Amino acid sequence: MRIFSFSQPLNFMRLKWPAIILSTLLILGSFFSIATKGINWGLDFTGGTVIEVGFANPADLTAVRQTLTDAGYGDAVVQLFGTSRDVLIRIPLRTDVEQAAVGDSVIKALNAQQAEPVTMRRVEFVGPSVGAELKEDGGLAMLVALIGILLYVTMRFEWRLSVGAVVSLAHDVILTMGLFSVLQLEFDLTVLAAILALIGYSINDTIVVFDRIRESFRKLRDTSVDDTINDAITSTLNRTVITSLTTVLVLVVLFYMGGALIHGFATALLFGIAIGTYSSIYVASAIAEILGISREDMLPPPPIEKEGENTDALL
Amino acid sequence: MLNQNPLWRYIVVIGMLLLALVYALPNLYPEDPALNISATRGGTVAEETRLQLEQSFRSANIAAKSVVLEEGQILARFNSTEDQLQAREIASQQLGANFVTALNLAPATPDWLTAIGATPMNLGLDLRGGVHFLMAVDMKAALDKNLNDMVQTFRTDLREDKIRYRNVQADIDRGQVQISFRTEEDVVAAETALRNRDRELVFSTASDNLTLLVSISEIRLKEIREYALEQNITIIRNRVNEIGVAEPLVQRQGSDRIVVQLPGVQDTASAKEILGATASLEFRLVDEQGDLAAALEGRVPPNSELYYTRDGRPLLLEKRIMLTGEHITGASSAFDEYSRPQVSIKLDAKGGNMLSAATRDAIGRRMASVFIEYKPGTEIGEDGNPVLIKQQEVINDATIQARLGRDFRITGISSPGEAQNLSTLLRAGALIAPIQIIEERTIGPSLGKENIELGVTAIQWGMVCVLIFMVIYYKAFGLVANCALVANLVLIVGIMSMIPGATLTLPGMAGIVLTVGMAVDANVLIFERIREELLDGRSVQQAIHHGYDRAFATIADSNITTLLVALILFGIGTGPVKGFAVTLAIGILTSIFTAVVGTRLLVNLFWGGRRVQSLPI
Numbered sequence: 001m002r003i004f005s006f007s008q009p010l011n012f013m014r015l016k017w018p019a020i021i022l023s024t025l026l027i028l029g030s031f032f033s034i035a036t037k038g039i040n041w042g043l044d045f046t047g048g049t050v051i052e053v054g055f056a057n058p059a060d061l062t063a064v065r066q067t068l069t070d071a072g073y074g075d076a077v078v079q080l081f082g083t084s085r086d087v088l089i090r091i092p093l094r095t096d097v098e099q100a101a102v103g104d105s106v107i108k109a110l111n112a113q114q115a116e117p118v119t120m121r122r123v124e125f126v127g128p129s130v131g132a133e134l135k136e137d138g139g140l141a142m143l144v145a146l147i148g149i150l151l152y153v154t155m156r157f158e159w160r161l162s163v164g165a166v167v168s169l170a171h172d173v174i175l176t177m178g179l180f181s182v183l184q185l186e187f188d189l190t191v192l193a194a195i196l197a198l199i200g201y202s203i204n205d206t207i208v209v210f211d212r213i214r215e216s217f218r219k220l221r222d223t224s225v226d227d228t229i230n231d232a233i234t235s236t237l238n239r240t241v242i243t244s245l246t247t248v249l250v251l252v253v254l255f256y257m258g259g260a261l262i263h264g265f266a267t268a269l270l271f272g273i274a275i276g277t278y279s280s281i282y283v284a285s286a287i288a289e290i291l292g293i294s295r296e297d298m299l300p301p302p303p304i305e306k307e308g309e310n311t312d313a314l315l
Numbered sequence: 316m317l318n319q320n321p322l323w324r325y326i327v328v329i330g331m332l333l334l335a336l337v338y339a340l341p342n343l344y345p346e347d348p349a350l351n352i353s354a355t356r357g358g359t360v361a362e363e364t365r366l367q368l369e370q371s372f373r374s375a376n377i378a379a380k381s382v383v384l385e386e387g388q389i390l391a392r393f394n395s396t397e398d399q400l401q402a403r404e405i406a407s408q409q410l411g412a413n414f415v416t417a418l419n420l421a422p423a424t425p426d427w428l429t430a431i432g433a434t435p436m437n438l439g440l441d442l443r444g445g446v447h448f449l450m451a452v453d454m455k456a457a458l459d460k461n462l463n464d465m466v467q468t469f470r471t472d473l474r475e476d477k478i479r480y481r482n483v484q485a486d487i488d489r490g491q492v493q494i495s496f497r498t499e500e501d502v503v504a505a506e507t508a509l510r511n512r513d514r515e516l517v518f519s520t521a522s523d524n525l526t527l528l529v530s531i532s533e534i535r536l537k538e539i540r541e542y543a544l545e546q547n548i549t550i551i552r553n554r555v556n557e558i559g560v561a562e563p564l565v566q567r568q569g570s571d572r573i574v575v576q577l578p579g580v581q582d583t584a585s586a587k588e589i590l591g592a593t594a595s596l597e598f599r600l601v602d603e604q605g606d607l608a609a610a611l612e613g614r615v616p617p618n619s620e621l622y623y624t625r626d627g628r629p630l631l632l633e634k635r636i637m638l639t640g641e642h643i644t645g646a647s648s649a650f651d652e653y654s655r656p657q658v659s660i661k662l663d664a665k666g667g668n669m670l671s672a673a674t675r676d677a678i679g680r681r682m683a684s685v686f687i688e689y690k691p692g693t694e695i696g697e698d699g700n701p702v703l704i705k706q707q708e709v710i711n712d713a714t715i716q717a718r719l720g721r722d723f724r725i726t727g728i729s730s731p732g733e734a735q736n737l738s739t740l741l742r743a744g745a746l747i748a749p750i751q752i753i754e755e756r757t758i759g760p761s762l763g764k765e766n767i768e769l770g771v772t773a774i775q776w777g778m779v780c781v782l783i784f785m786v787i788y789y790k791a792f793g794l795v796a797n798c799a800l801v802a803n804l805v806l807i808v809g810i811m812s813m814i815p816g817a818t819l820t821l822p823g824m825a826g827i828v829l830t831v832g833m834a835v836d837a838n839v840l841i842f843e844r845i846r847e848e849l850l851d852g853r854s855v856q857q858a859i860h861h862g863y864d865r866a867f868a869t870i871a872d873s874n875i876t877t878l879l880v881a882l883i884l885f886g887i888g889t890g891p892v893k894g895f896a897v898t899l900a901i902g903i904l905t906s907i908f909t910a911v912v913g914t915r916l917l918v919n920l921f922w923g924g925r926r927v928q929s930l931p932i
Contacts, residue, residue: 103583124755144887145879153876189822197880
């Protein structure tokens with residue numbers, strides 16, 4: 001069984017300019033949304049307190065809000081979390097009370113109102129300095145990851161491909177953050193992890209295509225650059241689609257069965273993988289092509305590892 | 316002939332898989348609700364205590380699975396959480412304040428697995444429930460105190476050297492001490508004198524040439540910070556032991572942070588109270604004239620108080636306090652010239668003067684160090700939290716050999732361990748930098764359990780989906796890839812259980828699910844390559860050989876870059892992100908191994924080196 005079986009390479013590069021215009025528009029749109037609507041940063045980044053409590057019966061959110069207002073937490077955001085018995089309460093950073101004590105005092109206030117005591121499921125308090133540091137660290141992690149990849153790909157391949165790979169990664173990250181901004185989904189620590197995982201996944205995809213481009217350049221002697229790239233993309237298309245499919249399969253499972261805490265993670269990766277698959281075909285290769293990659297750049301051939309040597313080393 | 320493997324390869328791969336399987340096994344056994352009973356500082360748990368406990372559990376009709384004494388702690392296992400809670404009541408009633416009873420989940424690993432060091436994976440707090448605190452040490456307070464100490468010291472030093480000064484004051488914002496003089500000669504003389512006393516000082520003069528600016532060297536600053544952090548960590552460790560938590564974690568993070576993780580603790584309010592409670596230290600003279608026997612009967616002399624040492628020996632101490640712990644700037648254990656253990660103590664200038672005055676007429680008398688701490692009792696106060704009880708104990712008493720000053724030492728300590736312990740307590744009583752909780756995460760036990768279940772179901776169903784897809788798409792080769800996928804999961808779990816530092820968190824589980832999805836990638840690459848080679852008209856054996864050969868370079872390149880990302884995540888991330896990075900990195904390595912080496916063996920076994928006309932791919 002095969003998904004695609006082509007006798008002729010598909011002409012992917014014919015669409016390179018429309019693809020680049022589309023990507024540019026999407027990136028500009030993401031930036032616009034991030035600039036105007038901003039990103040709905042989660043507790044991990046903003047600091048504050050999140051309290052998840054379980055009620056014995058389906059919770060009455062209005063009553064909970066009233067209780068909290070009476071207790072002096074009028075700025076609390078109350079919502080259901082996962083089920084009708086689980087309530088998530090967010091309280092922004094405050095200056096008037098002892099920060100770390102907010103969680104305890106909220107639970108006490110709720111217990112005083114309820115006939116049956118609520119169960120504390122989760123209390124998270126993040127101080128203002130921690131949140132700011134996390135944003136910095138996360139940004140730094142992405143930056144370092146991109147630079148690391150830039151260097152590695154330049155070393156193993158060629159600088160034009162390297163630029164293509166990094167631009168396509170940045171493209172994936174920006175679009176995913178744009179999606180979170182447009183839909184105002186909460187951007188928490190797990191989403192950051194997902195975006196970093198996405199960088200890993202997307203570079204994997206891109207490298208597979210690049211590897212094939214390098215090979216095609218050496219195999220097809222009298223073919224234009226466009227056709228060579230088309231040949232490489234076509235012959236890896238099956239693999240690209242199947243791997244994306246299996247990964248999407250498990251992510252869908254994770255989305256539906258992984259629980260509410262992991263929703264953001266699954267959403268970011270599902271979207272990111274769709275974008276990443278597109279970008280490793282179009283953005284990465286097209287940019288390398290526009291930058292003027294040619295057969296000469298791929299020569300003299302870098303040494304290819306012998307399969308035997310490497311398996312021996314692994315054992 | 317192509318595509319044949321030597322026997323040793325099969326043996327090595329099968330051996331590795333079996334090893335991983337054995338080490339993954341402990342995760343299948345459920346955990347027992349258990350009690351951990353340990354003695355508070357200094358005490359020991361004896362076999363008698365164990366027998367007593369066993370007896371009282373029996374008489375209360377609680378069926379304990381086992382009650383054993385190991386490594387100075389009693390571990391009692393029960394069949395249910397109800398039994399465990401009931402047993403805890405009994406145990407804490409019977410044993411009193413000298414023992415700490417902690418609830419615990421003890422892994423029910425069979426003995427033969429424990430014997431080879433196989434233990435279940437460490438679960439993160441998000442999976443097992445508990446409290447996580449991140450605390451910041453207030454370094455500014457430590458540095459400010461140091462500046463104020465310097466002011467006192469300079470005054471004394473200059474007076475002793477008979478150098479006249481107008482004023483000595485601390486400039487906290489600039490982190491320096493300003494000393495103003497009347498003449499420039501005095502400035503020079505003071506600089507020489509102070510430099511001779513302390514080589515780590517940095518001097519400069521203000522524009523008026525009459526003010527000497529003194530700051531401390533970078534090295535000393537770093538020392539002060541390190542000291543403040545270490546001191547806090549020591550204190551928190553001691554306190555955590557008092558809360559009664561099985562497997563607590565107290566760890567430094569960065570230059571001024573401390574991570575505290577208390578698995579199983581739900582009552583954060585009391586945990587915070589205990590961690591934040593202050594300890595202090597007092598030096599007092601021993602009242603040797605007083606009648607100890609009468610005091611024990613309740614007739615304590617008016618100027619004295621009755622104290623007990625750690626081993627329960629009563630002592631009469633004078634009410635007057637010679638010195639309090641806040642003047643201690645350092646305490647360390649070492650050996651004296653006869654290589655007997657000793658503790659050297661450093662005081663600030665004011666403390667030195669106070670002690671010097673107090674010991675002038677007390678040579679030959681005994682001086683006791685009293686450690687004071689607040690500990691939660693069994694009684695519950697109005698606010699619903701346990702009432703803190705003041706606990707005082709004499710940690711040392713020694714004869715004053717000479718008039719004491721800013722540096723003195725306590726000798727005649729029985730063992731190096733005891734000296735270490737004493738210096739720790741002395742430092743704990745002299746806390747110079749307060750701490751603040753900057754992050755707190757509490758996960759309830761029910762949520763932890765749910766998270767595990769959700770994670771496991773997601774992994775199971777994710778696996779099933781991928782397994783079915785692979786068989787449909789690649790037929791027999793799909794089965795081979797599926798074997799690799801299952802082996803991959805076993806390897807991940809086995810390795811995670813083997814590495815002592817690896818902790819499984821919820822994002823970590825997401826990482827495993829993702830690896831399951833991505834692990835087939837290597838096989839997809841190989842199989843697609845083999846199909847291409849077959850389409851190009853190569854023979855079956857050639858196709859297998861070239862398929863693996865060509866795909867490997869691609870697999871290596873793409874996975875090394877992903878591994879690079881995982882390493883960066885591990886290096887920069889904290890907590891959950893680190894957990895995710897660990898599983899991702901392990902997953903990448905194991906998937907290369909199973910997908911490339913493992914499947915090659917199977918493919919060679921079934922189709923390699925034979926006259927096969929076509930491949931079921």
